[in-house]
Amino acid sequence: MKRLFDNVHGTGEATLSNIAMTTNLSFAGKTVVVAGYGYCGRGVAKKAEGQNADVVVTEVEPRRALEAHMEGYEVCTMAEAAERGDVFVTTTGNRDIVTTEHVERMDDGVVLANAGHFNVEIDLDGLNDLAESRREVRDGVEEFRMPDGRRINVLADGRLVNLASPVAMGHPVEVMDQSFGIQAVCVRELVDGDDYDPGVHEVPDELDREVAEIKLAAEGVEIDELTDAQREYMNSWQHGT
Amino acid sequence: MKRLFDNVHGTGEATLSNIAMTTNLSFAGKTVVVAGYGYCGRGVAKKAEGQNADVVVTEVEPRRALEAHMEGYEVCTMAEAAERGDVFVTTTGNRDIVTTEHVERMDDGVVLANAGHFNVEIDLDGLNDLAESRREVRDGVEEFRMPDGRRINVLADGRLVNLASPVAMGHPVEVMDQSFGIQAVCVRELVDGDDYDPGVHEVPDELDREVAEIKLAAEGVEIDELTDAQREYMNSWQHGT
Amino acid sequence: MKRLFDNVHGTGEATLSNIAMTTNLSFAGKTVVVAGYGYCGRGVAKKAEGQNADVVVTEVEPRRALEAHMEGYEVCTMAEAAERGDVFVTTTGNRDIVTTEHVERMDDGVVLANAGHFNVEIDLDGLNDLAESRREVRDGVEEFRMPDGRRINVLADGRLVNLASPVAMGHPVEVMDQSFGIQAVCVRELVDGDDYDPGVHEVPDELDREVAEIKLAAEGVEIDELTDAQREYMNSWQHGT
Amino acid sequence: MKRLFDNVHGTGEATLSNIAMTTNLSFAGKTVVVAGYGYCGRGVAKKAEGQNADVVVTEVEPRRALEAHMEGYEVCTMAEAAERGDVFVTTTGNRDIVTTEHVERMDDGVVLANAGHFNVEIDLDGLNDLAESRREVRDGVEEFRMPDGRRINVLADGRLVNLASPVAMGHPVEVMDQSFGIQAVCVRELVDGDDYDPGVHEVPDELDREVAEIKLAAEGVEIDELTDAQREYMNSWQHGT
Numbered sequence: 001m002k003r004l005f006d007n008v009h010g011t012g013e014a015t016l017s018n019i020a021m022t023t024n025l026s027f028a029g030k031t032v033v034v035a036g037y038g039y040c041g042r043g044v045a046k047k048a049e050g051q052n053a054d055v056v057v058t059e060v061e062p063r064r065a066l067e068a069h070m071e072g073y074e075v076c077t078m079a080e081a082a083e084r085g086d087v088f089v090t091t092t093g094n095r096d097i098v099t100t101e102h103v104e105r106m107d108d109g110v111v112l113a114n115a116g117h118f119n120v121e122i123d124l125d126g127l128n129d130l131a132e133s134r135r136e137v138r139d140g141v142e143e144f145r146m147p148d149g150r151r152i153n154v155l156a157d158g159r160l161v162n163l164a165s166p167v168a169m170g171h172p173v174e175v176m177d178q179s180f181g182i183q184a185v186c187v188r189e190l191v192d193g194d195d196y197d198p199g200v201h202e203v204p205d206e207l208d209r210e211v212a213e214i215k216l217a218a219e220g221v222e223i224d225e226l227t228d229a230q231r232e233y234m235n236s237w238q239h240g241t
Numbered sequence: 242m243k244r245l246f247d248n249v250h251g252t253g254e255a256t257l258s259n260i261a262m263t264t265n266l267s268f269a270g271k272t273v274v275v276a277g278y279g280y281c282g283r284g285v286a287k288k289a290e291g292q293n294a295d296v297v298v299t300e301v302e303p304r305r306a307l308e309a310h311m312e313g314y315e316v317c318t319m320a321e322a323a324e325r326g327d328v329f330v331t332t333t334g335n336r337d338i339v340t341t342e343h344v345e346r347m348d349d350g351v352v353l354a355n356a357g358h359f360n361v362e363i364d365l366d367g368l369n370d371l372a373e374s375r376r377e378v379r380d381g382v383e384e385f386r387m388p389d390g391r392r393i394n395v396l397a398d399g400r401l402v403n404l405a406s407p408v409a410m411g412h413p414v415e416v417m418d419q420s421f422g423i424q425a426v427c428v429r430e431l432v433d434g435d436d437y438d439p440g441v442h443e444v445p446d447e448l449d450r451e452v453a454e455i456k457l458a459a460e461g462v463e464i465d466e467l468t469d470a471q472r473e474y475m476n477s478w479q480h481g482t
Numbered sequence: 483m484k485r486l487f488d489n490v491h492g493t494g495e496a497t498l499s500n501i502a503m504t505t506n507l508s509f510a511g512k513t514v515v516v517a518g519y520g521y522c523g524r525g526v527a528k529k530a531e532g533q534n535a536d537v538v539v540t541e542v543e544p545r546r547a548l549e550a551h552m553e554g555y556e557v558c559t560m561a562e563a564a565e566r567g568d569v570f571v572t573t574t575g576n577r578d579i580v581t582t583e584h585v586e587r588m589d590d591g592v593v594l595a596n597a598g599h600f601n602v603e604i605d606l607d608g609l610n611d612l613a614e615s616r617r618e619v620r621d622g623v624e625e626f627r628m629p630d631g632r633r634i635n636v637l638a639d640g641r642l643v644n645l646a647s648p649v650a651m652g653h654p655v656e657v658m659d660q661s662f663g664i665q666a667v668c669v670r671e672l673v674d675g676d677d678y679d680p681g682v683h684e685v686p687d688e689l690d691r692e693v694a695e696i697k698l699a700a701e702g703v704e705i706d707e708l709t710d711a712q713r714e715y716m717n718s719w720q721h722g723t
Numbered sequence: 724m725k726r727l728f729d730n731v732h733g734t735g736e737a738t739l740s741n742i743a744m745t746t747n748l749s750f751a752g753k754t755v756v757v758a759g760y761g762y763c764g765r766g767v768a769k770k771a772e773g774q775n776a777d778v779v780v781t782e783v784e785p786r787r788a789l790e791a792h793m794e795g796y797e798v799c800t801m802a803e804a805a806e807r808g809d810v811f812v813t814t815t816g817n818r819d820i821v822t823t824e825h826v827e828r829m830d831d832g833v834v835l836a837n838a839g840h841f842n843v844e845i846d847l848d849g850l851n852d853l854a855e856s857r858r859e860v861r862d863g864v865e866e867f868r869m870p871d872g873r874r875i876n877v878l879a880d881g882r883l884v885n886l887a888s889p890v891a892m893g894h895p896v897e898v899m900d901q902s903f904g905i906q907a908v909c910v911r912e913l914v915d916g917d918d919y920d921p922g923v924h925e926v927p928d929e930l931d932r933e934v935a936e937i938k939l940a941a942e943g944v945e946i947d948e949l950t951d952a953q954r955e956y957m958n959s960w961q962h963g964t
Contacts, residue, residue, distance in 0.1 A: 004545075009269035009552055013261065013292055020258040026413035028250035029460065029793040050291020051254055052795040058706055062694035063486075065705045069698070070491055070752040072775040077706045094708075095715045107461075120715075167408055172267035212544035216551070219270065223547045224540055224559045226576075233577045233602075245786075250793055270552040293554040299947055303935035304727075306946045310939070311511040311732055313534040318947045335949075336956045361956075453785035457792070464788045465781055465800045467817075474818045474843075491751035495743065495774055502740040508895035510732035511942065532773020533736055649890055654749035701752065702830075 004039070010175035012043025014162035015089060015115040016051065021167045022140045022155055023111060025087070027051035033085035035078065036092035037064040040115055044089050045073060056081045058097075078102050087111045089161075090121035100126035108150040111141075113161040122158040140166040181211040245280070251416030253284025255403035256330060256356040257292065262408045263381045263396055264352060266328070268292035274326035276319065277333035278305040281356055285330050286314060297322045299338075319343050328352045330402075331362035341367035349391040352382075354402040363399040381407040422452040486521070492657030494525025496644035497571060497597040498533065503649045504622045504637055505593055507569070509533035515567035517560065518574035519546040522597055526571050527555060538563045540579075560584050569593045571643075572603035582608035590632040593623075595643040604640040622648040663693040727762070733898030735766020737885035738812060738838040739774065744890045745863045745878055746834055748810070750774035756808035758801060759815035760787040763838055767812050768796060779804045781820075801825050810834045812884075813844035823849035831873040834864075836884040845881040863889040904934040 016027065032053040034045045045055045045068070057073045058081050059065040069075045078097065081088075082105040090097045093116050100123060114121045128134065131144035137153070144152045156164040163170055170176075185207045190196065193204075216223065226234075257268065273294040275286045286296045286309070298314045299322050300306040310316045322329075323343040327350075331338045334357050341364060355362045369375065372385035378394065385393045397405040404411055411417075426448045431437065434445075457464065467475070498509065514535040516527045527537045527550070539555045540563050541547040551557045560579065563570075564587040572579045575598050582605060596603045610616065613626035619635065626634045638646040645652055652658075667689045672678065675686075698705065708716075739750065755776040757768045768778050768791070780796045781804050782788040792798045801820065804811075805828040813820045816839050823846060837844045851857065854867035860876065867875045879887040886893055893899075908930045913919065916927075939946065949957070 004549060005269075005552060009267055009293065013267050013269065017258045017261040020254065020413075021262045021408055021410070024410040024413055026250055026254050026415050028246075028254065029415070029795065047292055049795065050293070051288055052250065052291070052793060054795045054797055060706050060708050060712075062691055062698055062705065065703065066694045066698055067486060069701060069703055070487060070775060072752065072772065072777045074777055075698075075703050075705065077704055080704075094712050096709065096711060167262055169262070169265040172261075172265050174267050174270070209544055212548045216544055216548055216557075219551060221547065221551055221557050222559055222562075223544065223557065224542050226542050227578065229578060230542075230576050245790060246793060270554065290554065293552060295554045295556055301947050301949050301953075303932055303939055303946065306944065307935045307939055308727060310942060310944055311534060311728060313511065313531065313536045315536055316939075316944050316946065318945055321945075335953050337950065337952060450785055453789045457785055457789055457798075460792060462788065462792055462798050463800055463803075464785065464798065465783050467783050468819065470819060471783075471817050487751075491749055491775065495749050495751065499740045499743040502736065502895075503744045503890055503892070506892040506895055508732055508736050508897050510728075510736065511897070529774055532775070533770055534732065534773070649744055651744070651747045654743075654747050656749050656752070 005178050006171065006175050007039035008043035008046075010043075010171045011040045011091075011115055011162060012047040014168075014171060015040075015044050015113070016047050018161050018165040018168055019087065019089075019111065019113055019155065022138065022161070022165045023153070024138075025111065027053040027087075030054070030086040031056060031084050033058065033078075033081040033088045034073075035081075035088065035090040035097045035121070036094075036116065037061075037068045038091065038093075040091040044091055044115060045071075048089075049073075053087075056084060079105065082106050085110060088113065090114045091116045092121060093117040095120040096123055097121045099123045100130050103127055103130060103146075103152055106150070106152060109153070111153045111155065112158070113155040114158050115161055117160075119158040122154065124154065124158050127152065127154070178211060178215060181214065182208065185211055246419050247412065247416050248280035249284035249287075251284075251412045252281045252332075252356055252403055253288040255409075255412060256281075256285050256354070257288050259402050259406040259409055260328065260330075260352065260354055260396065263379065263402070263406045264394070265379075266352065268294040268328075271295070271327040272297060272325050274299065274319075274322040274329045275314075276322075276329065276331040276338045276362070277335075277357065278302075278309045279332065279334075281332040285332055285356060286312075289330075290314075294328075297325060320346065323347050326351060329354065331355045332357045333362060334358040336361040337364055338362045340364045341371050344368055344371060344387075344393055347391070347393060350394070352394045352396065353399070354396040355399050356402055358401070360399040363395065365395065365399050368393065368395070419452060419456060422455065423449065426451055487660050488653065488657050489521035490525035490528075492525075492653045493522045493573075493597055493644060494529040496650075496653060497522075497526050497595070498529050500643050500647040500650055501569065501571075501593065501595055501637065504620065504643070504647045505635070506620075507593065509535040509569075512536070512568040513538060513566050515540065515560075515563040515570045516555075517563075517570065517572040517579045517603070518576075518598065519543075519550045520573065520575070522573040526573055526597060527553075530571075531555075535569075538566060561587065564588050567592060570595070572596045573598045574603060575599040577602040578605055579603045581605045582612050585609055585612060585628075585634055588632070588634060591635070593635045593637065594640070595637040596640050597643055599642075601640040604636065606636065606640050609634065609636070660693060660697060663696065664690065667692055728901050729894065729898050730762035731766035731769075733766075733894045734763045734814075734838055734885055735770040737891075737894060738763075738767050738836070739770050741884050741888040741891055742810065742812075742834065742836055742878065745861065745884070745888045746876070747861075748834065750776040750810075753777070753809040754779060754807050756781065756801075756804040756811045757796075758804075758811065758813040758820045758844070759817075759839065760784075760791045761814065761816075763814040767814055767838060768794075771812075772796075776810075779807060802828065805829050808833060811836070813837045814839045815844060816840040818843040819846055820844045822846045823853050826850055826853060826869075826875055829873070829875060832876070834876045834878065835881070836878040837881050838884055840883075842881040845877065847877065847881050850875065850877070901934060901938060904937065905931065908933055 030053045032048040033056045034041050035058045037057050037059045049055050055073050057068040057075050058078045065075050082102040132147050133145045137143045142154045155161050271294045273289040274297045275282050276299045278300045290296050296314050298309040298316050299319045306316050323346040373388050374386045378384045383395045396402050512535045514530040515538045516523050517540045519539050519541045531537050537555050539550040539557050540560045547557050564584040614629050615627045619625045624636045637643050753776045755771040756779045757764050758781045760782045772778050778796050780791040780798050781801045788798050805825040855870050856868045860866040865877045878884050
């Protein structure tokens, strides 16, 4: 539940709104490079495509790369993407995703933002060493000027743009209620439910499902229930040809 | 040029970012009702769908309604849409698009925003008369509380949400440069070009085209040119079967 | 690998092309009801939306239902969907998904197709009992005429429409090469690899990954590799803030 | 009416279904090059994107090129597109869109199809001169083998693939009914309506609108009507701020 809704939809939308409202740029016609195609990356890629951006994905895991390719995104190395992108969004949770080697290939005026985890996805120290000067050009937008005149804009100091930008409000409430809902039923389970040994436990499936049911009801969505015949069929393999 | 880029992409994206950043709501899973399917309405509908909203369109012009229907949007009357929507965006340039009759049918917590023209698309006087109380619940969000407890939220006093919301920055620069570009070449034409009688004139086609060419070059986009054989073919009807 | 590519893209596209080529109907403006939101259902829903259909999803599992809702699809019970759909595609792998009770609510001229598993998703016996007459109206399309005059069209006898329709060619080659690739490396593993006890084993992760790498190379897609510093970072939790 | 529905949706969907059913290829992950961004080209581009292809557009008219760019498609010359495409669809109505110069740059196994007008969009004579041999590899698919071993596949002899492919059924009925509807009301107008001089006349706006109204009713779509106050407002400029 958390990964699907929080990361795909919550982070995806909030990242793009924050970039839009910090820079006053439009995504239509921009090439948006999304580094990483996990839950966050998928959300950012899909929502950026939905704003009429041309989306390029970089990945290190071949199955995720293949998924992105089969979705119709262009998939390539960051070295190649660096030459094509207008906006770069890192979502990997790893470090050194955008390095000085990549910055050297970028166009004047590109925007770098991080929606991954910590402020190490973009190599800010390296960027600082490359730059002739740096200044804040808008609230939350720092421009690094290269010796050749190119300007590289970094949002929110390379921190999570959806949380650290000047207009950021954190995740939408629709996302937080699901996260908090999971936490609430887990606390109830610890108090009233099975005995758990100290340690980290997976959220029991029926609790995750319970939160989904409550959320559907809150959204006014009604769904079908399995009939007895269907339950039986699912547990057998004898009908149909 | 202006209508296509300014209204479809500029207004579309800016409207949604402003609603997102004013309300901190996510569009994923929301039913967004777009009133009017002109250039602005198309932009809002398409971008909302691209944020994973379920989009419902209302229109009075049958061909536009049919276009929206063929795009896969649900098309219905505002009376019906009122019962289904979570977020309502008016884009018609007309008045009384959302009236008290519609508000009576709306769910608790809906959001009303205007991206059309003046502040008469949503009947605020009527809404005020219906309401038991009103208060600002967030910066730029006014809540009208109905006698039955339902809360109707109006953004930016029913004025253009992409210009009048507290976080609004007006149109993105990519859109404004095209609008200003058209104005600049038109001024040049008035000074250097044909003699024009006083009055309103259409932008000459070659000027519109010139701005498109400059914009493409600025975006680094190269396109083909017609060959002589192709020009000749376009003016004849003799080749091929 | 198999589930993602075979079911989402392969079944999704093949199902829609087969329905299009069997019926000569266009999806634009149609309401397409997709029963089940597993891998096949997702593929059908996404590709139908991509053909400008208005997509309605039915599901029995609340988390999948919520996912579909958050994607922007309308989610409801089959009883409600029956009144709205033009084309119904079952993808559940279960039985009795479209029953006579649903058929009673359907419009004249609807199309029923199965992309799930066996020919029990649509209750053909029940439909036959309801019908006053039945006849083949196009190759692969059987019309059941109800006593009230409504015509219910069933494709490919309710068998997998992407395999059993008259124009069906089975899965696209791009999908089959991945399926066969997995089988090939698994056979190699049985011959050359670890000793396996008789029984059903999961495909080892590194084999699945190997096929993805081969496929990416065949598609001409190059991706980044983790650096040593990145590998180390992934196994630690100390950098960044 | 005709251009919007027939060309965008009718040709768009039919072209892709025919390519899919003639070649048994999937569009997911393919790079589809669409030559021309008029009504047909828009339809093909949009539907191909909706099948998860990566779409590249070529155009000679700068405003259309800019529109395609702002929609998020990559726009470039055919010479550049030739190196990237897997499937090429010409929709220009002009000649020599895919020439031998382009074929020289194409990958082994590409597919060429025409959805434009006549069989002169792809230079088949030139292709024949280049080729070492040619043979029909599937029904409706001719393979031209280049001296360097590359295989270039041409569908339906370069004729309109949605009409001339072996599985083609012409336009979907939903599209034809609108085209025929326009023709029917125009004949009625000639008989019962104004006196027309011999010659070509534009379809009167109210007839076009009438067909749209009939079609909406047939589709079960209800829309709002302008109130008197709204009609008056549209003709004035005095309300609102």
